[in-house]
Amino acid sequence: MSRIGVFVCHCGENIGRTVDCAAVAEALKDHPGVAVAEDYKYMCSDPGQALVKKAIEENNLTGVVIAACSPHMHEKTFRRAVDQAGLNKFMCEMANIREHCSWIHEDKDEATAKAIDIARTIVEKVKHNRPLEVIKIPVTKRALVIGGGIAGIQAALDIADGGHEVVLIEKSASIGGHMSQLSETFPTLDCSQCILTPRMVEAYQHPNIKLHTWSEVEKVDGYIGNFEVTIRKKARSVDEDLCNGCGDCQGVCPSKKIPSEFDAGLSNRTAIYVPFPQAVPNIPVLDRPNCSLFKGRAKGLKKDACGKCKEACLKGAIDYDTEDTFVTEEVGAIVVATGFKLYDIGRDQPEGLTGYGEYGYGEVPDVIDGLQFERLASASGPTAGAILRPSDGTEPKTVVFVHCVGSRDPEKGMSYCSKICCMYNAKHAMLYKHKVHDGRAVAFYMDIRAAGKGYDEFSRRAIEEDHAEYIRGRVSRIFRDGDKVKVWGFDTLSGEQVVIDADMVVLATAVRPQDGVKELGQKLSVSVDADGFINEAHPKLRPVETNTAGVFVAGACQSPRDIPDAVAMASATGAKVLGLFSSDELEREPAVAIVNEQTCIGCMRCELVCPYGAIEQREVCTVDGHVCGHTAYVNPGVCQGCGTCQAVCLSKSVELQTFTDEQIFSEINALCAWE
């Protein structure tokens, strides 16, 4: 027998002005199953809550309906109060007579009638509520961080400093990411590696951080608090324990003409290599596809074509016969921090993007991108920090910087702003002028986006102190003209065409997500947006979580950002992970789907439609262990309570607790039966 308490809130004037709350309470008093009905000015306040608790105790209530604001607002508040009064908190529901009634209507009579309908409907629902318990799942207090750039390193350090073990994996040979390629960082012009390498070493030496470089995620199983991740440690050909980082192997390698990824193609490296001198770990990898020995083996040669590095290694650390190995790590949280890469203006483009034929498709010498300029400017770069033309090694006297190459351009397939380019272009113009005093730096821009702390001042410095010429307008063509690079642009502020015979052009190409992110996302059940960036759970209020519980995101892989924002985001992610690890068990709302295995026919339609990968097939066995069929099983740790499975279930075997068919139909019946 139901004994339900109905409490109607005036919410000050919010509800009270449009709905006659006393009348609603009065009408509900007579509704079958309602033991008590009251109204009050502010239900969510202390006295309001005390009212509810008192009513529960005095009337032995079996259910509570608060006719007030949206459950998004105060469901938690009232359920806590109900719980304190000794009634199961899931027997408390909110009837929204504010967002769904008083805030959207004007006629008091009609609004009051509607409020009464809404309250009655929820009373009928509550009659079918069950006293559910929160779901508790265990938590493995270890984290996996995918990506060893500044965001990944920061997240790993924060979690490790918080007392928990972190597995940090990086697909290239060293951690550091793009920040290690930069010369100086804005707005302070700090030497990038000087501020980064201490962090890299800290991550390497931290007792709580386990580092796997030259490794990738192979498979991910499990759910929040209980992930099982298989990591592929690619064959390095160098034993990480034996190698002492002496570098003799690199010295003898005969394959010296491989374009260096670290130098963005401006210099060459050997087949066995450490990407840069400050690499962490300082252990080389052997690039097998470019190694003569392995190329020979692929052709079927019986005798190895080379072996110089192995001969030269005094530690015997080189082994050509290693294979990729697999390591399984159990973790409770995963952080995606895969960073970014730059848009390439060439002819070969992935689906949806177009190259820049008007700028020469990347085939014009001395037209470079931002990362290549960083390598030129870098003291440890291919030109020891001198700004020189890649074509002939001479010093350029006129350098043109082009903003927005690909970014903000729907025709090229990238409508978004890449955020960092206005700042690094100003930096580049300044670095160039600092090194070539009589040089001319010209920047073609659309808008200047310099929103951070000290950013606009930095940007103005380039113009006022270093005399960079900023022209507002686009560049229509870039092509080779003899020894020079012809730039055809436009100055919208003066309305004149501008033609510049440049010695070098630096293109601020768009920031894109790294390769392989979509596939990695699929392994994690995390989606990417139309531009390929990882989707956050909510753009405003949940920027470091994804829609998959337990998988977090940090850095430029979610959207273009600079170093301070990447670090801040990584620390936020770290805090979320530490929060997750702060208890031994995770509490989850019991608003999850449950399958009735007796009636389930195992058609698995639910598994097909579940957006969160929360449903799996479970075998049904006879007494003697014989598999005789299967049913669906919903993992209560992953289910987000969307109810899609319930909608498609052919045998009506899956029920979303708190929104069962019974509850929903009772609401519908209530609405239809009463006028």
Next chain:
Amino acid sequence: MSTVVDATATAEAGAQPAPGVLAYYPGCSLHGTEPEYDESLRAVVEALGIAIAEIPDWNCCGASSAHTTDHLLGVALPARNLALAEAAGFDRVLAPCAACYNRLAAAQLAVAEDAGLAEQMPDILGRPFANSVEVLSILSLLRDVKTTIAERASATRAAPNPLVGVKLAAYYGCLLVRPPELSGGDDPEQPMFMDEVIEACGAEAVDWNMKVECCGGAFSVSRTSSVLRMGRAIIEDARSNGAEAIVVACPLCHTNLDLRQKAMESRGEPRIPVLFITEVVGLALGLPAGALGLKRHFIATAPLLADLNIRAAQRVADEKKAADEKATKAAAREAKAAEAKAAAAADPATPDAGGDA
């Protein structure tokens, strides 16, 4: 037998054109200011066995005037030509003039994408119109048969292909590649269709920077100084990239670069001939210069052609000489080997006479 069919005859006879016959839309320029384009085109399609038939009673395509005056007029004028072709039973129309091609293709696309427009057309045109005719540019047509052209160009014949080794700059101008939807599939920034045809002819298409830069278009008449300035930039770039001639597929580009070239500022450098792509293909196929209208150009083509013929003859002679030398050397080698073999057989004391070791 001429492959240029008299379409009026066909229409009167009431018979459908034979399959594969293209409707031909010359436009005003091929009948007026650039008859050499028409001449060379007819010679080339005949040589390639492609049948064309001029659309009876065709009207002006509207060029820039129509579409800048009124959108509907800009669609209806070219659409009438498409309707006429359709009525005569053709499924494809060739429009060698770049502007005519652009207008006909734009009308075809506009009617295909706008159902309202499609409904209005029959009323406006006064005849049925199903928009079933495909519009071809000269570049698409020639590119489709480039293998045939390449085979014929490289075949041995009495008069050798004069184009082997000559450097040509393919100039597309604007209407063949803009807007991108009407470029026939070619890259609007770095197009290659004409380059491919040039290469098929045995010549070398140079890599240069002004492929799609404006020649000044109709300003040829109203603001000639702009055309002279822009044309000069185009010609300079072609020349500095090694081109011996510029190849065009548009009558107005031809006028601006050929007729106007003499008026362009000169610093004493020689003038550079401007050829139609159909003239180039004609030469590659071995057609005589007289049949291709080459004497109608303002910048004389004769000196270049004479030079090319000399070079071709020299090349043939060099090849023959190299082949003769090679044959002589091969014969000498064989003779030497035969001698050695004979000597070895005659001498019993040679080690490989099969004794036991």
